[in-house]
Amino acid sequence: MKEIDQVSEQVIDQKVIVLNLDYCIGCRSCATACTESHHQYLSLVHGQVKQLAELPQHCRHCQDAPCVAACPTEALKRDDNGIVRRHIFTCVGCRSCVQACPFGVLDETLLRHVTAKCDLCVDRFVKGLEPRCVATCVSGALTFEDLSEVWEEDRVQMGSRIIARSPWKRA
Amino acid sequence: MASAKSQKKTTPQHHKAICPICSLQDGLILQWSKPTPLFTEGSLFAVDYDRENPVNEGSLCPRGNSVAELIEHPQRLDCPQVDGRPVEWSEALTRVSQDLKKVIKKHGPQAVAILAGGSLGLEEALGVSRLAGEILQTPHAAPLFPDDGPVFARLAALGWDDGFTMVDLQERQTSLLIGDVFTEHPVISKRILKAKYKDRSHRLFVLDSVPTQTAWFAHQHLQPAAGTEALILAALLQLVSGGKELSVNLDLKAVAGRTGVSIEQMGTVATALSQASDGIVVQSSLFGRQGQVGMCALLAHSLTRVLNGKFDFLHLPVYGNGRGVYQMMAADGRKTAAGPEIIKLIEQGKVKAVVLFGVDPLSAMPSPALEDALGKLDLLCDIEPLPTMTTPLAQVVLPGAIGPEKSCRWLYLNGNVQDNPQAISPPGLARPEGWIVEQLAERVSKGAGFTVDSGEVDRKLSGDSSGSWAEMLKAEGKTLHQELTTKESGEGAYPLYLVSAAMPAHVGDGSLTRHFTWAKRVAAEPCIWANASLMEELNVREGDQVQISSKAHRVILPIMLNADLPDKTITAPAHFPQVRQLFSLPTNAATGELDMGPERISVSLPKEK
Numbered sequence: 202m203k204e205i206d207q208v209s210e211q212v213i214d215q216k217v218i219v220l221n222l223d224y225c226i227g228c229r230s231c232a233t234a235c236t237e238s239h240h241q242y243l244s245l246v247h248g249q250v251k252q253l254a255e256l257p258q259h260c261r262h263c264q265d266a267p268c269v270a271a272c273p274t275e276a277l278k279r280d281d282n283g284i285v286r287r288h289i290f291t292c293v294g295c296r297s298c299v300q301a302c303p304f305g306v307l308d309e310t311l312l313r314h315v316t317a318k319c320d321l322c323v324d325r326f327v328k329g330l331e332p333r334c335v336a337t338c339v340s341g342a343l344t345f346e347d348l349s350e351v352w353e354e355d356r357v358q359m360g361s362r363i364i365a366r367s368p369w370k371r372a
Numbered sequence: 373m374a375s376a377k378s379q380k381k382t383t384p385q386h387h388k389a390i391c392p393i394c395s396l397q398d399g400l401i402l403q404w405s406k407p408t409p410l411f412t413e414g415s416l417f418a419v420d421y422d423r424e425n426p427v428n429e430g431s432l433c434p435r436g437n438s439v440a441e442l443i444e445h446p447q448r449l450d451c452p453q454v455d456g457r458p459v460e461w462s463e464a465l466t467r468v469s470q471d472l473k474k475v476i477k478k479h480g481p482q483a484v485a486i487l488a489g490g491s492l493g494l495e496e497a498l499g500v501s502r503l504a505g506e507i508l509q510t511p512h513a514a515p516l517f518p519d520d521g522p523v524f525a526r527l528a529a530l531g532w533d534d535g536f537t538m539v540d541l542q543e544r545q546t547s548l549l550i551g552d553v554f555t556e557h558p559v560i561s562k563r564i565l566k567a568k569y570k571d572r573s574h575r576l577f578v579l580d581s582v583p584t585q586t587a588w589f590a591h592q593h594l595q596p597a598a599g600t601e602a603l604i605l606a607a608l609l610q611l612v613s614g615g616k617e618l619s620v621n622l623d624l625k626a627v628a629g630r631t632g633v634s635i636e637q638m639g640t641v642a643t644a645l646s647q648a649s650d651g652i653v654v655q656s657s658l659f660g661r662q663g664q665v666g667m668c669a670l671l672a673h674s675l676t677r678v679l680n681g682k683f684d685f686l687h688l689p690v691y692g693n694g695r696g697v698y699q700m701m702a703a704d705g706r707k708t709a710a711g712p713e714i715i716k717l718i719e720q721g722k723v724k725a726v727v728l729f730g731v732d733p734l735s736a737m738p739s740p741a742l743e744d745a746l747g748k749l750d751l752l753c754d755i756e757p758l759p760t761m762t763t764p765l766a767q768v769v770l771p772g773a774i775g776p777e778k779s780c781r782w783l784y785l786n787g788n789v790q791d792n793p794q795a796i797s798p799p800g801l802a803r804p805e806g807w808i809v810e811q812l813a814e815r816v817s818k819g820a821g822f823t824v825d826s827g828e829v830d831r832k833l834s835g836d837s838s839g840s841w842a843e844m845l846k847a848e849g850k851t852l853h854q855e856l857t858t859k860e861s862g863e864g865a866y867p868l869y870l871v872s873a874a875m876p877a878h879v880g881d882g883s884l885t886r887h888f889t890w891a892k893r894v895a896a897e898p899c900i901w902a903n904a905s906l907m908e909e910l911n912v913r914e915g916d917q918v919q920i921s922s923k924a925h926r927v928i929l930p931i932m933l934n935a936d937l938p939d940k941t942i943t944a945p946a947h948f949p950q951v952r953q954l955f956s957l958p959t960n961a962a963t964g965e966l967d968m969g970p971e972r973i974s975v976s977l978p979k980e981k
Contacts, residue, residue: 227585228554234437237890339432341562
């Protein structure tokens with residue numbers, strides 16, 4: 202699988218959020234943790250399967266991020282850790298990124314004239330800690346793992362920074 | 373009301389604390405960070421995850437994640453108020469003690485009532501009980517736990533199931549979950565799901581009248597008609613015990629007919645439970661969810677006693693230290709089932725002065741009669757950290773502390789006493805409830821007050837229960853026989869059932885829930901959920917206003933679609949008083965506790981004015 206090879210070559214040391222679909226109970230603890238620590242921005246949305254299953258959807262921190270391409274002021278950039286981050290002093294709140302994101306994980310609400318996005322809790326990331334959504338996950342559905350270790354198991358890639366364990370092939 | 377002022381910290385700090393919200397008492401860390409150039413107001417006070425805590429290993433539900441928001445809420449009460457004026461403590465306490473003495477002199481001590489909530493520490497609960505018994509000498513002092521009280525009443529009589537640990541649960545082979553356990557107490561899913569996926573032989577069963585997040589994970593979901601959960605548990609008990617000592621002995625065909633659950637389904641679950649080497653039965657007792665919730669607890673607990681394997685019964689109270697407050701006040705001789713009875717006395721005008729320690733009657737058991745009566749009291753003293761539905765009616769408001777703001781002890785689910793260290797000071801002039809109790813005791817008794825020590829708490833907690841399981845089952849089992857043989861009344865006027873919907877942000881009676889930003893996002897306003905066939909029958913679309921009527925009340929709310937609900941079943945979020953008012957609150961004659969469950973209702977289009 203060429204795409205996977207390309208990813209693993211370029212980001213071999215990258216950590217990813219892994220969503221284990223078997224464990225998610227849809228409690229929204231991840232979203233609460235995100236908003237409470239990011240001034241009530243919502244950078245984590247939920248997808249719903251019928252009305253009984255709700256699964257968190259994070260920013261994928263895409264390698265070739267459409268939001269980065271769309272931003273007119275270059276406020277969004279992918280840093281050396283592979284995190285797509287917003288530079289708040291350059292953001293003008295135009296919401297181009299919100300429209301560009303194919304996953305709909307950017308909140309269009311402005312706070313102090315800027316939009317918000319997932320920053321993988323960079324304040325924790327630099328200390329070697331997992332993002333808050335992972336730390337708080339009550340059921341163990343979200344984990345933060347080395348990409349190189351992830352590919353050793355049978356998983357389905359849902360973007361460059363989020364991977365789900367295939368529900369059809371349980372360990 | 374005066375706005376809260378945050379403690380400003382310039383140095384980053386971390387303090388371990390216990391989440392004060394629900395009975396799982398998860399560990400968390402409160403931390404202060406340095407302000408950043410853009411966000412400099414106050415301190416960046418936030419919650420962090422305590423991976424070392426053996427209860428939750430860092431995980432927090434939406435409520436736990438919102439603890440910092442609660443503590444720094446702009447509506448925090450931070451100074452005493454008398455008749456709406458901010459005052460010093462001495463004036464407020466003097467007013468309360470003088471008014472209490474006036475009421476006692478004019479009407480007698482029975483005209484005074486004290487209600488306690490689940491956020492009190494063990495020492496504080498004992499202090500409240502002693503204030504009522506020794507100083508005020510009123511018989512009317514009790515905790516107010518409409519959701520958990522009926523369960524506590526049975527467990528207190530027969531003995532609590534203690535001795536297990538949270539980590540132990542993830543090793544169990546079988547789980548029977550009663551109610552929407554994962555939604556009401558999300559952190560426990562960590563243990564149950566680890567057990568489920570660890571071993572292919574693990575069996576997870578759910579007993580709930582509606583499909584839920586929890587039921588989605590079940591190998592088998594027993595979905596009886598709303599309010600008939602106790603019949604299913606009685607049937608399981610009978611099948612497992614073979615009709616011997618601990619059994620109610622019902623006609624199983626009648627149970628199947630009444631509940632809609634086949635004997636075969638019940639038999640499958642009973643067989644799995646009987647063959648399991650170990651397991652856990654967990655009950656989550658949300659207001660208006662399970663019919664005869666106390667009876668359900670009795671039957672579920674009995675089930676664990678007759679099963680061959682090592683089974684424990686775990687009841688998950690909605691309030692943080694609910695069990696501790698209940699046990700403490702009971703050990704001190706208070707009639708702990710009297711909470712609902714005291715509410716009735718208030719409504720009837722027989723109580724003239726009420727002191728509320730962290731409880732909101734207008735959220736817990738709302739009614740127009742209660743609101744009217746509270747407004748006419750000679751004294752209503754409300755002690756809370758945040759304003760509630762009842763607060764505006766109080767002549768005296770005293771600012772209380774939230775869990776991490778006071779050093780106290782709580783009783784954990786397995787009976788262990790847990791230290792709750794103080795991590796932060798309460799804002800402004802707010803004080804822990806224990807201090808308030810001692811001050812009131814001193815003023816009312818003119819200096820002959822008391823101090824509660826931990827030794828006294830430990831002595832009182834060590835008492836044994838001496839009830840007989842068989843006798844209690846025999847006595848209460850009669851209601852199940854009656855349920856099977858009596859034709860349901862009122863079906864014509866109220867053909868549907870209202871079942872409370874659980875939400876992860878729900879807390880107790882809902883008074884705290886409504887302050888969470890997160891709860892406002894998930895459900896800002898009350899509504900009802902119904903399936904497509906009812907919406908078709910009413911010819912309404914999602915969001916249309918409908919009238920919901922019960923014997924107790926009538927309200928107009930928007931209707932939303934939940935396609936998976938069974939026919940004749942409506943759900944609504946239980947943290948809104950508009951929803952809770954629809955429930956009539958029958959009292960169990962044997963225990964004095966509320967014994968409510970799903971409510972009979974009708975849904976129609978509002979009449980045009």
